[in-house]
Amino acid sequence: MKQRYKVLQLQPDYNIKQHDFADLAEQIFKALPADRFDTTMAFLRGKPVSGQPVSRAERSVYFEFSDKALKGMRLKASWQLFQFCRRERFDVVICNRFKPVNMLLQLNRWLRIPLCIGISHGFGEYDRFYRRRQAKRLIDRAWQFVGVSPAVKQYLLDCRCGFTDANTHGITNAIDIEQAEALQLSRADARAQLGLDADARLVGALGRLVPVKGHTYLIEAFAALKDKYPQTQLAIIGAGREQARLQQQIERAGLAGRVHLLGFKENALQYVRAFDLWTMPSLAEGLGLALLEGMSGHLPVIASDVPAMRPLIEGAGGLAVKPADVASLTAALDTYLALDDQALRAKGEQAYDYLTREHDIEVFRQQYLQLIESGLSAATKESK
Incomplete structure (x- = not known):
């Protein structure tokens, strides 16, 4: 059997709902054929209690970092995330919201994950000068970015800190x-x-x-x-x-x-x-x-x-x-x-x-599948 690509999604917080009609992360996993993709969902904070729903991913990981551990330099949390990703050898990491994107931008200098996708859900994430400077310094060929609306995509482009027409996409949220x-x-x-x-x-x-x-x-x-x-x-x-x-x-x-x-x-x-x-x-x-x-x-x-x-x-x-x-x-x-x-x-x-x-959910899923497939294809060509 052909080896499947290993895909990790990183979420800041446990937030799985009983119904996933509007859950962007879960809908992305629905887009990935199980015979070609091995899926893992990881949450930096929180975990379900008995009776609460879990992700549709094949595996869920709960780091349970404290708020304190995710502030400032985040050295301990970053080290644990680095060890996890190095051990698992993911082909794709999808980062939802700023904090996971920020951590992976730094860690992928050493991890060398072939494809990283950062999803921005709103405005203001890169308003601070030091965030823009960091993004400009760390964004490389491994990275692709998504704004959840055309306006958010334009916000990223207007930041002028490494987001370009080639690596930044607008995939409008949809619901099932x-x-x-x-x-x-x-x-x-x-x-x-x-x-x-x-x-x-x-x-x-x-x-x-x-x-x-x-x-x-x-x-x-x-x-x-x-x-x-x-x-x-x-x-x-x-x-x-x-x-x-x-x-x-x-x-x-x-x-x-x-x-x-x-x-x-x-x-x-x-x-x-x-x-x-x-x-x-x-x-x-x-x-x-x-x-x-x-x-x-x-x-x-x-x-x-x-x-x-x-x-x-x-x-x-x-x-x-x-x-x-x-x-x-x-x-x-x-x-x-x-x-x-x-x-x-x-x-x-x-x-x-x-x-x-x-706002057809099938179009949304296909856009993410295409982004992942094209990103992996480009990474494979570069590695040869």
Whole structure:
């Protein structure tokens, strides 16, 4: 039997979900034929407890480094990772997010792994001068890079520190639409499980309750329309440090019973059909998978006009709003809430059609398979 290529994916934290419809790392492994690739997933921090899911990789490794061990020079952690990779002799290492990329950039000077792929999920990773200087010094022919949207790819190129048109690619995140839809509850069941009014027109949002997600502006915009649309309610799925402050804002605006902070929900996508329209008022995003999740529920979308989300909003026929701009967000909500149910559903179908055309999971998988195969082919030619 022909020897299989050994592929390692490095993740900063254990984060495997029960369903992998939007898990980039798991979807990459699904792209790799088992007869040609031997797969390992490794996590720098964390590990599952009994009953929690594990990666679909043939093997999972949990380094369980402490936060302290991953700060500064990271000498002990880097030495352990070096020993592991040297022993296993991987052909490909895929690094998700900055910290794994940073560690492998340094270690591959000695490891000489033929193909390393660094995936950037957002902006700002190389804003610091010393990071750009290090990247410029260490990026070599073994490295390829991926931005999870065209905007993130452009961010990398604009850093001018070793990212080039030849080694930097834009592979837009996708979701497994068939799997996502199979998870979704009916409108009635979703509302019943969330404890929401069966007859209200419902504005929805999903995201951590942190400032960058912009929920405070969404609540303020909704408050401006509360009397014009008395049958409308707002519900936000997510938890975070801003919860108490947002709850106070709701009460001050007289929105108790009209705006609901639903907290963290396992497999939150199952509730998407509870809503009539989907909002994402973030101040910044690398791509915004929650926007694609809303589209999978056949919902019209309102989202912030940030570079990573602009083409998604436009393609879906949604409404783009200025980040942190209450007037812009209020106007967009007003536009959609003024539509009758049939017109609003038609906008949702437009968003769903865009999702199926432009964010097909099979295309995503094939792009990663092609990147890996072409990178290994180039490495083989160079070694001869």
